[in-house]
Amino acid sequence: MHSSKQPTNVLPGFNLAMGVTIFCLSTVVLLPIACLLLKAMELSWHDFWRLVTADRALAAYKLTFGASLVAALANAFFGALLAWVLVRYEFPGRRFIDALVDFPFALPTAVAGLTLAHMFADQGWLGRYLSPLGIKGAYTPLGVIIALTFVGLPFAVRTLQPILETIDTDVEEAAASLGAGRMRTFWSVILPTLAPTILTGFALAFARAIGEYGSIVFISGNMPFKTEIAPFLIVTRLEEYDYLGAVAIATVLLFFSLILLALINLLEGWASRFHS
Amino acid sequence: MSIKLQNVSKSFGEVTAVTRVSFSVEEGELLALLGPSGGGKTTVLRMIAGLETPTEGDVFIRGNRVNDLSVQKRNIGFVFQNYALFKNMSVFKNIAFGLTIKKWRTSEIQTRVLELMELFGLDGLEKRYPHQLSGGQRQRVAIARALAPKPTVLLLDEPFGAVDARIRQDLREWLVRLHHDLKVTTIFVTHDQEEAMEVSNRIVIFSRGHLEQIGTPREVYEQPANEFVARFIGVMNVLELEVLRGIARFGELEFPAPEIADGLKVRIGFRPYAVQVSGDPDEFRYRATLRHTFFLGIMLRLELELPSGLTLRARMTKEEYAQRGLEDGVHVSFQIRNYKVLSGGKSQLHHESGAQTEPPPAIAEGI
Numbered sequence: 001m002h003s004s005k006q007p008t009n010v011l012p013g014f015n016l017a018m019g020v021t022i023f024c025l026s027t028v029v030l031l032p033i034a035c036l037l038l039k040a041m042e043l044s045w046h047d048f049w050r051l052v053t054a055d056r057a058l059a060a061y062k063l064t065f066g067a068s069l070v071a072a073l074a075n076a077f078f079g080a081l082l083a084w085v086l087v088r089y090e091f092p093g094r095r096f097i098d099a100l101v102d103f104p105f106a107l108p109t110a111v112a113g114l115t116l117a118h119m120f121a122d123q124g125w126l127g128r129y130l131s132p133l134g135i136k137g138a139y140t141p142l143g144v145i146i147a148l149t150f151v152g153l154p155f156a157v158r159t160l161q162p163i164l165e166t167i168d169t170d171v172e173e174a175a176a177s178l179g180a181g182r183m184r185t186f187w188s189v190i191l192p193t194l195a196p197t198i199l200t201g202f203a204l205a206f207a208r209a210i211g212e213y214g215s216i217v218f219i220s221g222n223m224p225f226k227t228e229i230a231p232f233l234i235v236t237r238l239e240e241y242d243y244l245g246a247v248a249i250a251t252v253l254l255f256f257s258l259i260l261l262a263l264i265n266l267l268e269g270w271a272s273r274f275h276s
Numbered sequence: 277m278s279i280k281l282q283n284v285s286k287s288f289g290e291v292t293a294v295t296r297v298s299f300s301v302e303e304g305e306l307l308a309l310l311g312p313s314g315g316g317k318t319t320v321l322r323m324i325a326g327l328e329t330p331t332e333g334d335v336f337i338r339g340n341r342v343n344d345l346s347v348q349k350r351n352i353g354f355v356f357q358n359y360a361l362f363k364n365m366s367v368f369k370n371i372a373f374g375l376t377i378k379k380w381r382t383s384e385i386q387t388r389v390l391e392l393m394e395l396f397g398l399d400g401l402e403k404r405y406p407h408q409l410s411g412g413q414r415q416r417v418a419i420a421r422a423l424a425p426k427p428t429v430l431l432l433d434e435p436f437g438a439v440d441a442r443i444r445q446d447l448r449e450w451l452v453r454l455h456h457d458l459k460v461t462t463i464f465v466t467h468d469q470e471e472a473m474e475v476s477n478r479i480v481i482f483s484r485g486h487l488e489q490i491g492t493p494r495e496v497y498e499q500p501a502n503e504f505v506a507r508f509i510g511v512m513n514v515l516e517l518e519v520l521r522g523i524a525r526f527g528e529l530e531f532p533a534p535e536i537a538d539g540l541k542v543r544i545g546f547r548p549y550a551v552q553v554s555g556d557p558d559e560f561r562y563r564a565t566l567r568h569t570f571f572l573g574i575m576l577r578l579e580l581e582l583p584s585g586l587t588l589r590a591r592m593t594k595e596e597y598a599q600r601g602l603e604d605g606v607h608v609s610f611q612i613r614n615y616k617v618l619s620g621g622k623s624q625l626h627h628e629s630g631a632q633t634e635p636p637p638a639i640a641e642g643i
Binding site: 168170171173174175176177178179180181184188189192193273274 | 327348353354356358360364374377378407
């Protein structure tokens with residue numbers, strides 16, 4: 001297009017910036033996905049179906065998505081609580097706890113997995129008290145959930161926190177002036193307003209959990225059919241030089257992740273229907 | 277009597293927001309709490325509502341001491357500056373909120389909400405969400421919501437602060453009509469003296485947490501209790517003069533002050549309309565140059581520069597201006613028809629008070 005026909009933009013370099021962005025996005029995100037799909041197409045439909053519906057694979061998906069869902073739900077709840085406490089209350093050590101929330105971001109996931117596994121093992125710090133009660137945190141699906149909750153927490157907290165900070169307390173006061181008690185105000189006014197953001201935090205924690213690998217391999221024990229997550233199965237297939245088997249499972253993960261993100265987006269849109 | 281405050285004070289930590297304020301509001305009154313920001317007026321409103329607890333003193337609503345009564349139980353309607361509508365609820369649900377909590381029957385809620393919506397010109401908007409409304413509509417929803425449970429008193433915090441100037445005027449008139457129709461005791465906070473004068477029956481003026489004066493718009497304009505009120509309500513030229521042999525002087529300006537000892541300082545104020553200006557340089561006693569003319573619609577504001585460098589403000593209609601042959605830059609003469617001793621002297625002729633809330637200006641100022 002001739003430049004004189006374009007509307008003048010205040011910020012210079014839009015074309016260049018846009019070009020670079022698209023290029024980077026393509027190389028880093030779209031190209032690998034395309035390659036993955038291309039590679040998967042080398043399989044016949046029959047083989048593909050056999051690979052992805054093998055019992056071991058099905059068990060792995062179930063664990064990955066199930067544990068991720070539980071962990072993301074836990075994070076949405078506790079993350080919201082934590083964000084609320086951090087924003088709304090002044091207490092000694094608040095800044096320290098605030099900083100601590102980012103810890104799972106910074107900590108290499110392998111370190112987290114190792115630590116958690118040791119803590120929850122039958123002889124571990126916590127495990128020695130929990131095991132007799134029948135709560136086994138290491139080498140069980142519960143361990144997977146614990147690890148996923150750990151890595152996902154910052155997403156839930158950090159998404160909600162800035163929104164909470166901008167919420168005016170006058171809406172709560174308005175509810176009170178109309179006779180509403182604290183609980184009533186929370187359920188009918190505060191929670192519905194925060195719901196879209198809590199959902200976003202949930203979605204991020206969920207997405208993170210589906211992709212998590214490092215922390216889980218240590219705490220889960222990776223027992224096929226029991227505590228083996230889908231990403232670990234991919235690694236196993238690769239180690240067996242079964243590249244196509246790995247690709248098939250990866251394709252399934254990719255597909256479900258996209259569907260889930262789309263669903264959550266729809267849900268967010270619905271929950272924020274009253275926002276401008 | 278609807279509401280009474282008795283020696284109410286409020287401190288936030290070290291900061292004292294309100295100091296020993298007492299006043300009462302009659303049933304059905306439309307009262308303005310007026311003052312510059314930080315004057316304590318919003319804190320007073322919030323204490324009436326129960327959103328703040330007084331540090332000292334008592335608040336009474338219809339004769340009952342309500343200090344220990346929570347905001348939920350005071351049966352007040354509060355309209356917040358930014359309306360604080362529940363954005364997750366439709367207009368209908370917003371207005372019905374208080375009624376639902378008071379467990380009205382569904383059919384009664386329906387009737388009451390629709391009645392208010394019609395009265396407020398909101399019919400047909402039941403299903404809209406707050407973000408789909410205009411500023412004026414939002415405000416009306418907020419007021420309808422506050423009024424729905426039939427409160428003892430309607431409290432509004434800067435009700436016209438968040439809308440643009442054009443709608444402001446309509447809303448003021450609308451509020452006056454509404455109050456006339458519903459007769460509910462209404463107290464509103466404003467920093468705009470014009471708004472307070474136009475809308476309210478009585479005005480309570482605050483500055484720095486103190487109650488400066490309470491009275492009808494006319495009273496506070498014509499008989500300001502002190503310099504702060506005089507300058508806050510309307511425009512006033514204020515001069516600080518030194519008394520010499522019974523006359524207070526500032527440059528060429530002289531005011532008789534027979535009662536005041538030599539060397540003392542007095543502060544004198546006069547409204548711009550008290551300054552009579554003529555295009556004939558010899559008609560009146562004092563000379564000046566007309567520096568600027570500001571067009572304020574039907575009235576004009578004139579800025580006079582005296583030979584001593586002092587600037588005074590005068591006011592007149594367009595017709596007078598034309599008749600007297602005035603224009604920017606001409607030499608004029610003027611006189612001061614009446615003035616008020618604001619502080620310093622003990623003149624029995626003039627209303628005065630000791631409260632001096634502003635530092636002495638280098639030139640006469642208007643607000």
